[in-house]
Amino acid sequence: MRSDEHQRENGGRKGRIILHIDMNAFYCSVHEAEEPERYAGKPIAVAGSVEERRGVIVTSSYAARERGVRTGMTVRQGLKACPELIVIRPDFHLYRKYSRGFLSIVRQYTPLVEVVSIDECYMDVTGSGRFGTPLEIAEEIQRRIRTEWSLPCSIGIGPNKLLAKMASDMKKPNGITVLRIRDVPEKLWHRPCDALHGIGRKTAEKLARMNIRTIGELAACDERTLVSRFGVYGAWMKAAANGIDTSEVNPERAPNKSIGHSTTLPRDLTDREEISRVFLNLADQTARRLRRQGLVAETVQIAIRTPDMRTRTRAETLERPTDDAGEIHRVACRLFERHHRTGEPVRLLGVTLANLSPKRETAVQLDLFDYDRQPKREALIKTMDELRDKFGEEAVLTAGMLLGGPSNLIRNRRIRGTSLQSDDELLYSGE
Secondary structure (H helix, E strand, O other): OOHHHHHHHOOOOOOOOEEEEEEOOHHHHHHHHHOHHHHOOOOEEEEOOOOOOOOEEEEEOHHHHOOOOOOOOEHHHHHHHOOOOEEEOOOHHHHHHHHHHHHHHHOOOOOOEEEEEOOEEEEEOOOOHHHOOHHHHHHHHHHHHHHHHOOOEEEEEEOOHHHHHHHHOOOOOOOEEEOOHHHHHHHOOOOEHHHOOOOOHHHHHHHHHOOOOEHHHHHHOOHHHHHHHHOHHHHHHHHHHOOOOOOOOOOOOOOOOEEEEEEEEEEEEOOHHHHHHHHHHHHHHHHHHHHHOOEEEEEEEEEEEOOOOOEEEEEEEEEEEEOOHHHHHHHHHHHHHHHOOOOOOEEEEEEEEEEEEEHHHOOOOOOOOOOOOHHHHHHHHHHHHHHHHHHOOOOOOOHHHOOOOHHHHHHOOOOOOOOOOOOOOOOOOOO
16 A cells, blocks of 8 residues: 555545554464474474363464364364364463564564554554655564564554454464555455454354344444444444544553453362362462562452353452452452352362552551551562562462462463453453
8 A cells, every 4th residue: 555545545635554464373483483393384282281172272374274273162172173183382472482583573564563462463554654654664564573483463554443454354374454444345244243353253143133243234234323322432333344444553552451360270179178279379479569560459250160161250340459369369258259159169269359440649548457467468578579589480489389280380481371452352362
């Protein structure tokens, strides 16, 4: 897309030019790049628990996808579809390294880079004409990421974030696609509503009950009808179906709405002591992240997933905000006892802290019987945090964390998750 074309399309007004970079099968591609002699071109999958055949596949390579392996399958199902499948334990420390690598390339072309997750970002190249046309910039970025980091990516080019995102999904792997507003009727209107970025399956089902099944039908629908049914979201859907999106590329990451950790367990757990120990480690990790950011939380939420993949979340609002792992652990265990049937196995546990506020701006009411000990406790916690930051997570642990088992995995920075994703999102990126 040349700049003059882009300007004419926007009625003579200078418009924006947005690129969306989407790394292809990112986790698997990283392993191929790191050990090509073992993995390049082979059917591979990343799974949370390699040893347990019931572990869930997080993502798979394109070679594996061609043989029927899909995200969300158990390892057993993946091996049944593709007996030669190579299953790899996730290594988020390695993924972060490669993510920082491709982002360092992207940021050389514009300061306006919005990181969406560990494997995708938006970039506003409206003012980057000295590097060439948008298409030339995209081609150069794609080539450099392939040459310098051995990773494939797809790039979408559009006049806004919505169309850039839709364009990057059109050619995978290694595609570059331009999607203009004038292209929307031909390229998008025939597709189902849930193919439009921002519309999920449940919303598409509601639209279908209104006899709106395609993006084109949504684009033609009366806006008042959509607003009466969906509120302001209805107005957004009509605009999006016509290729209109006014959101800007925001290089400043917004303050976290929540901070959470979850862990898929290597085996089903029923023992209350083991479950309590998992919650203790989850509370410890989430509280440490709170303190690093100078925040306190007013709400503790737990997630429980059973072996049949049903997930429940339950939350409790605290009397006063906290960054104390002990308090978070007590609330998490109390929620579990209250809302989970004794003896029913669990496959995943998570702790999320919400309603966050800066500690320095929050009036934290001290316990009447504890106010004299609180400064000493905070000083001790600060010292422990400093030791762990310097010498590693295992440097200072409470007795409850030392008993081994699946809870130990939470402190392993290679497999516990990625801090480059939005904290309010799930652990796994959508590849």
